[in-house]
Amino acid sequence: MLTDRQQEIVDTSLEIISSIGIQGLTIKNLAKRIGISEPAIYRHYENKISILLTILDYFKSSGEQMFRKQIKSEDRPLRRIECIFEGHFDAFERNPSLVSVIFSEEIFRNEPVLQAKIAEIMDRNFNAIKALVVEGQAKGEINPNFDSKYLTIIIIGSLRMMVKRWQMVDKSFNNRDEVKNLFSTIRKLIENNNS
Amino acid sequence: MLTDRQQEIVDTSLEIISSIGIQGLTIKNLAKRIGISEPAIYRHYENKISILLTILDYFKSSGEQMFRKQIKSEDRPLRRIECIFEGHFDAFERNPSLVSVIFSEEIFRNEPVLQAKIAEIMDRNFNAIKALVVEGQAKGEINPNFDSKYLTIIIIGSLRMMVKRWQMVDKSFNNRDEVKNLFSTIRKLIENNNS
DNA sequence: ACAAAGTTAGTTAATATTAACAAACAAACA
DNA sequence: TGTTTGTTTGTTAATATTAACTAACTTTGT
Structure with a gap:
């Protein structure tokens, strides 16, 4: 099961992919869009691949x-x-x-x-x-x-x-x-x- | 028309794309494969996009x-x-x-x-x-x-x-x-x- | 001698990831 | 009840690596 934040990360990732393509899915973009810092992402996923x-x-x-x-x-x-x-x-x-x-x-x-x-x-x-x-x-x-x-x-x-x-x-x-x-x-x- | 080198650059690019995918097509890989330095590529193509x-x-x-x-x-x-x-x-x-x-x-x-x-x-x-x-x-x-x-x-x-x-x-x-x-x-x- | 084609040694901008630390809250315990 | 301890979730700053590209100089061929 995914925590709320994990779900948010996945949802936001899909949003990003949808709007600017998979190439645009960077930790930076992801963090900015969610409104947290980049390293905070790593509190919820080990790395980008696991996302x-x-x-x-x-x-x-x-x-x-x-x-x-x-x-x-x-x-x-x-x-x-x-x-x-x-x-x-x-x-x-x-x-x-x-x-x-x-x-x-x-x-x-x-x-x-x-x-x-x-x-x-x-x-x-x-x-x-x-x-x-x-x-x-x-x-x-x-x-x-x-x-x-x-x-x-x-x-x-x-x-x-x-x-x-x-x-x-x-x-x-x-x-x-x-x-x-x-x-x-x-x-x-x-x-x-x-x- | 393409010069010999330009043709070689295109051919080698296709080789690279073929073996490791488009992601692998970097100027570095390209130059290494051809056997010249990276900047030499730019003597033949303005930039990567033009390749x-x-x-x-x-x-x-x-x-x-x-x-x-x-x-x-x-x-x-x-x-x-x-x-x-x-x-x-x-x-x-x-x-x-x-x-x-x-x-x-x-x-x-x-x-x-x-x-x-x-x-x-x-x-x-x-x-x-x-x-x-x-x-x-x-x-x-x-x-x-x-x-x-x-x-x-x-x-x-x-x-x-x-x-x-x-x-x-x-x-x-x-x-x-x-x-x-x-x-x-x-x-x-x-x-x-x-x- | 001169232009084309090459080199070395950089720059800048991005990238994913890590280190070190802080605030907020909960649990455990005296 | 109040203090200690731990956890979760975040921060800022720094890291290593890689990307495309450039400046300045040298070699080579005609």
Whole structure:
């Protein structure tokens, strides 16, 4: 569990990342924004890496929660994938900084601990979606003539691309509709329509 | 045009980016690798940003070349998209550092000039692919019941995701086959099969 | 002889982190 | 009850390291 200050540090970090990018997340900026001195940060976190690890953990567990909810759900696989789509999207909308975090692998490249965590999160997400695709194919909802691996790459890649575009150009347009449209396109593409 | 030294600086930069990431591209590393002193670098480039701009320009023009080739080509649109897929992939294989560059938007976020260039490149690529999709739909080769914008997001997103996975996990596996399989999946999905 | 390309030896600004100490409060105890 | 002791959370000042970049001088090639 996090203390109030620890939570504040994490929240403020996400704010900073959101507004000026991960590069701007320095202890100095962090301390200034919170209104305490730099060394005070170290009363609550051993070092900067452990702050970042906490952020990634938060990210990981919020994703896990979403997947768990979908596993229990009685919906059909395609609908569950759609929920994950929307769920991720809601998360991004509520907390735009997560977008920066998700695309920050390159920055963590010199920190093995962080890179490992990122790889772990990506891998788990991939497998969760893939499991749903496989299930959808088994139940005849998704076209079984395609390798589930490639369908998963297409699904996740599309979502990421959408988010990236949103971050780079669109900026606060009709994002919810965009996601709906994108997913409905994907759905029609991969659905099993042997009528 | 670039002098020999300038070219060497660019090449070595790409080598460094490739092996230890963009974060590792410092003037010190660059000079050491080339075998000259740090200030000598400044005899050939005004500053670090201009080196990075040159790299992005190289990236941009090599992409442009590829698109130009495809425009002249007599192939059908889907085949041309496939060529672009393979072309990009060849580029990545020949020069893995480009992968790092392409995913480095987050790092350039505090450098408006660089960020603008990245946005420009992404935008042009997007529109080039989209034009091919539209043409494919007009010629009845691609299913016209889908918004070309979303199909383009799916196509580019998949390619990027594939590359990302390649960078993160697969590492020197059967990459050429993977690209072939991925594209053939996409092709089957979006093809117009009203037979 | 002169311009291009290199060197050595610096500068400035940032960075994460540590050392040493202080105020506020709580717990323990006489 | 009042004093001692410890803990938490903060401070200021300093640290080591690294970044990009510069000034002034030397070498090299034509």
